Amino acid sequence: MALERTFSIIKPDATRRNLTGAIVKKFEDAGLRVVASKRIHLSKAQAGEFYKVHAERPFYDELCEFMASAPIVAQVLEGENAIAKNREVMGATNPSDAAAGTIRAEFAESVGENSVHGSDAPEAAAEEIAYFFSGLELVG
């Protein structure tokens, strides 16, 4: 399998609790390489644009408020089968369903404040990477 890239966010609940390094270690231990990384504080409008596919969901406003409540760390992760691998390392969206040892099982506080986001498909990964990074910022 060729190298693949995926997009990841370390969310406000995790940056607030100083868990960035612990979460990056989980990615690296799983064989994923951080090829781009930036810590930024999104506006609510920027969070809303990123999550626009969820605009009709009842939790959309709460999700955008939360994502703009503290800094996030946006990253591009590279590795074999990176999209699936990242989803495995993150665990299920709802931490009460997440397998032991996954990021969400260990760190997430709730389904809304679940510590990490990861792309779910190649098209989403390409779109999400392009929303946060220019080609020059993907440094390998």
Ligand code: CMP
């Ligand atoms: P994420 O992978 O970032 O993609 C969409 C996010 O919406 C998801 O993680 C959760 O944080 C959030 N989400 C999903 N379901 C709910 C829910 N029922 N209530 C609040 N937030 C939710």
